[in-house]
Amino acid sequence: xxxxxxxxxxxxxxxxxxAPGPGRALLLLHGLGERxxxxxPEELASWPGPVFGLDFTGHGLSDxxxxxxxxxxxxxxxxxxxxxxxxxxxxxGRGLGAYVALLLAGARAERVRGAVLRDGPGLAGGGPRxxxxxxxAVDRAAVxxxxxxxxxxxSRDVRPPDYATSFARLAVQLSxxxxxxxxxxxxxxxxxxxxxxxPGVEELRLAEALAGYARA
Amino acid sequence: xxxxxxPAAARPAPEDGYPGAHRPDRRRWVDAxxxxxxxxxxxxxxxxxxxxxxxxxxxxxxxxxxxxxxxxGGWRVVSWDxxxxxxxxxxxxxxxxxxxxDALAVLDSTTRRPVPxxxxxxxxxxxxxxxxxxxxxxxxxxxLDGIPARRPLPDVADHERTRMLAAELxxxxxxxxxxxxxxxxxxxxxxxxxxxxxxxxRLPHAWLRYIAGIGARQDADGWRWKIxxxxxxxxxxxxxxxxxxxxxxxxxxPFLAILGLVPEEMGWGTSxxxxxxxxxxxxRLETFGDSGHFVHIEKPQEVAALVLDFLx
Numbered sequence: 001x002x003x004x005x006x007x008x009x010x011x012x013x014x015x016x017x018x019a020p021g022p023g024r025a026l027l028l029l030h031g032l033g034e035r036x037x038x039x040x041p042e043e044l045a046s047w048p049g050p051v052f053g054l055d056f057t058g059h060g061l062s063d064x065x066x067x068x069x070x071x072x073x074x075x076x077x078x079x080x081x082x083x084x085x086x087x088x089x090x091x092x093g094r095g096l097g098a099y100v101a102l103l104l105a106g107a108r109a110e111r112v113r114g115a116v117l118r119d120g121p122g123l124a125g126g127g128p129r130x131x132x133x134x135x136x137a138v139d140r141a142a143v144x145x146x147x148x149x150x151x152x153x154x155s156r157d158v159r160p161p162d163y164a165t166s167f168a169r170l171a172v173q174l175s176x177x178x179x180x181x182x183x184x185x186x187x188x189x190x191x192x193x194x195x196x197x198x199p200g201v202e203e204l205r206l207a208e209a210l211a212g213y214a215r216a
Numbered sequence: 217x218x219x220x221x222x223p224a225a226a227r228p229a230p231e232d233g234y235p236g237a238h239r240p241d242r243r244r245w246v247d248a249x250x251x252x253x254x255x256x257x258x259x260x261x262x263x264x265x266x267x268x269x270x271x272x273x274x275x276x277x278x279x280x281x282x283x284x285x286x287x288x289g290g291w292r293v294v295s296w297d298x299x300x301x302x303x304x305x306x307x308x309x310x311x312x313x314x315x316x317x318d319a320l321a322v323l324d325s326t327t328r329r330p331v332p333x334x335x336x337x338x339x340x341x342x343x344x345x346x347x348x349x350x351x352x353x354x355x356x357x358x359x360l361d362g363i364p365a366r367r368p369l370p371d372v373a374d375h376e377r378t379r380m381l382a383a384e385l386x387x388x389x390x391x392x393x394x395x396x397x398x399x400x401x402x403x404x405x406x407x408x409x410x411x412x413x414x415x416x417x418r419l420p421h422a423w424l425r426y427i428a429g430i431g432a433r434q435d436a437d438g439w440r441w442k443i444x445x446x447x448x449x450x451x452x453x454x455x456x457x458x459x460x461x462x463x464x465x466x467x468x469x470p471f472l473a474i475l476g477l478v479p480e481e482m483g484w485g486t487s488x489x490x491x492x493x494x495x496x497x498x499x500r501l502e503t504f505g506d507s508g509h510f511v512h513i514e515k516p517q518e519v520a521a522l523v524l525d526f527l528x
Contacts (some may be wrong), residue, residue, distance in 0.1 A: 007396050008392065008395075008396075009308060009392060009395040009396050009446050010306075010307070010308040010395075010396070010446070011308045057308070057309070063308070065307060065308035065309050066249070066250035066251055066305075066307060066308070067248060067249045067250045067251035067299070067307055067309070067314065067317075067318075068249065068309060068311075068313075068314055068317070069299075069307065069308075069309030069310050069311040069313070069314035070309060070311065071309075071311050071453065073388075073452070073453055074309060074311075076389075077388075077389055077392040077393075080389045080392070080393070081392075081393070084393060106382075106385070107382070107385035107386065107389055108386075108389070109382070129459070130455075130459055132348075132349075133316075133345050133348040133349040133463070134349050135313075135316055135317050135320050135346070135349050135350065136313055136317065137249070137317065137320075138249070140249060140250065149249075153311070153313060156313075157454075158454050158455070159454060160454050160456070163454040166381060169378060170378060170381060170382055170385075173375075173378055174378075174382060
């Protein structure tokens with residue numbers, strides 16, 4: 001597995017290539033606390049083009065910044081950094097990466113050629129409304145990566161269903177493809193349930209979703 | 217949190233003073249989980265502490281008139297430059313929760329006893345959240361025009377709203393893509409003051425020039441605002457104004473809210489009627505009908521008198 005380092009503001013991000021080849025890329029977005037897998041997962045081997053995986057800020061081989069301050073929106077900009085490098089891509093996101101894939105599919109609808117939202121760590125986030133306020137602090141001596149601030153902050157970030165559906169509607173209305181989003185997940189936090197009920201979003205098995213996006 | 221050595225380079229001396237302005241009596245660094253936070257104090261080191269937080273795109277030096285008035289009232293006024301602002305570290309990540317955490321680090325470095333919190337604009341909202349998270353650390357809360365309220369949405373069709381959101385998201389992502397190369401534009405202090413007047417149209421040029429001498433650094437090709445160029449005014453996210461308002465109703469300490477009612481670019485457009493239903497029992501609401509968002513700069517004597525009376 002090879003990787004390149006991409007610059008997102010002050011952070012160097014590791015973009016790994018898991019499979020070579022011409023054609024449209026599949027971009028994997030990992031879950032909270034995970035990293036890009038060392039080898040191409042078997043369930044993705046059917047993808048006809050190259051496969052890449054991005055390590056989010058504070059994860060894997062990407063930089064671990066000082067003092068925390070994570071938001072899902074900043075990770076969307078991480079993923080956009082990889083998307084700009086690749087030109088266009090189909091996204092497969094696990095857990096937190098599924099939420100980020102939704103955000104990017106809405107924000108860059110012209111470059112995201114479909115997104116598959118899967119189960120994985122960090123899928124729910126902090127829920128649809130803010131929890132009681134607290135000051136999130138971590139043990140600075142904790143082993144990183146993953147950055148303990150990422151684990152703490154990105155498991156508390158609020159994900160209102162109508163915020164999520166505004167991104168789903170952008171993806172559906174502006175991408176011009178169907179389905180713009182595919183859900184291949186069992187867990188159903190409120191944001192994902194709301195997205196699943198949007199027109200233009202389909203619930204599919206992973207293999208079906210990939211086959212459809214590979215043909216498109 | 218540990219304190220580092222006193223910053224030698226953190227004592228800029230504006231060429232010209234400003235009536236009533238005094239630079240801090242003491243300066244120090246606070247280590248906020250690895251982020252170096254420039255921290256300042258006005259008043260006797262033996263006086264009871266008071267925590268004072270600035271707003272977004274400001275820095276502690278913008279309290280150079282207001283803070284000495286509070287110090288003259290018997291307080292040790294402790295303020296700091298938010299991460300990415302003033303002399304504090306430029307970091308990779310900025311978030312609301314991180315600002316609250318940094319505020320707690322400054323407070324921890326000052327005292328473990330409950331103290332008054334006073335914050336302007338974003339600083340008021342950050343300290344409101346700190347009170348809610350750590351009620352045992354605050355004795356009073358003063359919010360200077362930092363209560364969020366609903367802004368009227370333009371009357372547009374759904375498809376137009378979708379287009380506006382898409383443009384906003386693209387603009388934000390494009391700005392993130394350029395952030396690594398961005399640099400503030402150089403100029404003379406007068407030029408920097410005139411640029412800032414676009415955001416502070418009600419504040420006099422002499423004041424803006426004074427704070428430019430603190431909030432900017434002198435490079436070979438001119439002065440540049442020190443604020444991290446990666447920071448961007450405005451933005452988007454999942455937060456809703458009414459969540460903050462609803463929590464305000466449960467504030468656990470005596471609360472003074474001050475609003476400047478003249479609308480302006482940096483203001484939050486919050487009206488007294490929007491705030492009253494959410495005030496906790498016993499709270500005071502004071503308004504300035506002839507002042508904008510920077511009420512403590514436009515009316516330093518009056519606002520300081522209100523605060524000192526409230527804390528008495």
